[in-house]
Amino acid sequence: MTNKIEMNRPIVEMDGDEMTRILWSSVKENLLLPYVNLKTEYYDLHVSNRDKTDDRVTFDAASAVKKWGVGVKCATITPNADRVKEYNLKKEWPSPNGTIRKILDGTVFRAPIMINSVKPAVRYWKKPIIVARHAFGDIYDGVAIRFNEPGSAEITYKSTSGHDERVKYPDFKGSGVLIGIYNIDKSIEGFADASFKYAIMKKVDLWFAAKDTISKVYDADFKEIFRKIYETRYKEEFARLGINYNYYLIDDAISRVVRSEGGFVWACKNYDGDVFSDMVSTAFGSLALMTSELFSPEGYYLSEAAHGTVQRHYYKYLKGEKVSTNPTALIFAWTRGLKRRGEIDGLKDLAEFSEKLENAVISTIEKDKIMTQDIAKLSEPSVSEHVTSEEFIAAVKKNLEKSLRN
Ligand code: NAP
Numbered sequence: 392m393t394n395k396i397e398m399n400r401p402i403v404e405m406d407g408d409e410m411t412r413i414l415w416s417s418v419k420e421n422l423l424l425p426y427v428n429l430k431t432e433y434y435d436l437h438v439s440n441r442d443k444t445d446d447r448v449t450f451d452a453a454s455a456v457k458k459w460g461v462g463v464k465c466a467t468i469t470p471n472a473d474r475v476k477e478y479n480l481k482k483e484w485p486s487p488n489g490t491i492r493k494i495l496d497g498t499v500f501r502a503p504i505m506i507n508s509v510k511p512a513v514r515y516w517k518k519p520i521i522v523a524r525h526a527f528g529d530i531y532d533g534v535a536i537r538f539n540e541p542g543s544a545e546i547t548y549k550s551t552s553g554h555d556e557r558v559k560y561p562d563f564k565g566s567g568v569l570i571g572i573y574n575i576d577k578s579i580e581g582f583a584d585a586s587f588k589y590a591i592m593k594k595v596d597l598w599f600a601a602k603d604t605i606s607k608v609y610d611a612d613f614k615e616i617f618r619k620i621y622e623t624r625y626k627e628e629f630a631r632l633g634i635n636y637n638y639y640l641i642d643d644a645i646s647r648v649v650r651s652e653g654g655f656v657w658a659c660k661n662y663d664g665d666v667f668s669d670m671v672s673t674a675f676g677s678l679a680l681m682t683s684e685l686f687s688p689e690g691y692y693l694s695e696a697a698h699g700t701v702q703r704h705y706y707k708y709l710k711g712e713k714v715s716t717n718p719t720a721l722i723f724a725w726t727r728g729l730k731r732r733g734e735i736d737g738l739k740d741l742a743e744f745s746e747k748l749e750n751a752v753i754s755t756i757e758k759d760k761i762m763t764q765d766i767a768k769l770s771e772p773s774v775s776e777h778v779t780s781e782e783f784i785a786a787v788k789k790n791l792e793k794s795l796r797n
Pocket residue numbers: 465466467468469470488678679695696697698699700701702703704715716717718719765
């Protein structure tokens with residue numbers, strides 16, 4: 392083996408739970424440490440350690456991403472009542488992803504990993520569709536009332552300087568429900584900015600869709616913020632790269648997405664992103680073939696797998712049974728983080744290594760037809776045999792070494 396690839400600055404490593412924790416360390420051991428002088432600042436987000444530190448470790452890990460710019464994260468348990476019992480926790484700690492996202496003010500971009508033998512359900516799709524979800528406000532932070540008689544309601548806004556504004560709902564003729572939602576320009580700007588930056592990084596078009604014809608104040612605000620940021624910050628760069636920014640009405644966007652070849656970033660409002668990211672990822676194949684990258688306007692970056700800790704497989708693993716959990720998305724969490732570190736620090740070798748490792752994974756599945764059970768089910772032509780996670784990682788290692796020798 393030639394010399395190991397050097398790094399100058401660390402990436403923040405957040406370890407996680409269950410099956411993904413097992414695979415995380417195997418990926419490191421087999422696919423990274425032999426080739427890279429890996430520098431990481433390690434934070435153990437195992438649910439027991441979050442409990443022990445009163446969740447301090449999650450906050451520290453997020454702050455470390457602010458310091459070093461780049462982080463990679465393993466999947467983590469978001470505790471519910473069952474988990475509190477299972478791990479003897481002090482309480483149901485909040486979702487680490489929620490905590491980290493709030494601290495970094497990021498937008499999450501989910502993209503499918505394209506494998507030729509795993510065909511999207513939509514036959515026109517040839518290139519990835521990346522869904523960018525605005526993860527703040529709207530119905531996720533709304534207030535609501537259920538009323539049981541006819542009546543009326545209004546919304547009152549009071550500014551801190553003492554100015555009032557009121558709007559009335561139509562009179563209610565019977566029982567029903569009402570809701571009040573909001574968003575903040577600064578958050579929408581961050582979302583728009585991160586979406587434009589991501590499209591530039593990937594050199595693909597950006598779509599944003601909303602319903603400003605009906606929602607003439609609310610959605611129109613989003614539309615206008617996207618337009619302004621495009622005109623003032625990114626129009627020239629888009630022209631230089633030959634990519635486009637398009638605003639569509641949301642219903643028009645849906646039919647365009649299905650008829651498209653893919654190959655664009657689709658920026659979605661919070662609810663649209665929640666719903667359509669599941670639709671798009673399912674139509675592309677599998678959560679285990681999905682990257683998830685958090686990208687903030689300040690340039691902080693965090694990559695992880697889109698799936699959870701794969702609890703069901705972990706229980707089999709604990710019983711000593713063979714498991715065939717797909718480590719692809721976890722490997723890509725690492726490669727994307729290392730690639731980003733390499734790009735920021737000008738380490739060409741590191742960025743190239745990441746690409747070679749990604750290609751080694753893809754050719755293991757596509758050319759060698761070696762795969763875990765989840766993809767074996769989807770593959771065309773179908774394959775009858777599948778391998779364990781460890782066998783898959785060993786096959787990837789072989790391909791990686793071949794390409795590192797060239
Ligand atoms: P999950 O871990 O995503 O797994 C759900 C099912 O999807 C698995 O049972 C498995 O199906 C399949 N699957 C997911 N990833 C796979 C992979 N890499 N290879 C093969 N199959 C895969 O979701 P969950 O079981 O609902 O959640 C488990 C824990 O993860 C929860 O405690 C939750 O809080 C946490 N979670 C964390 C994150 C995160 O950290 N980003 C995200 C979501 C959930 P089969 O069983 O049919 O094989």
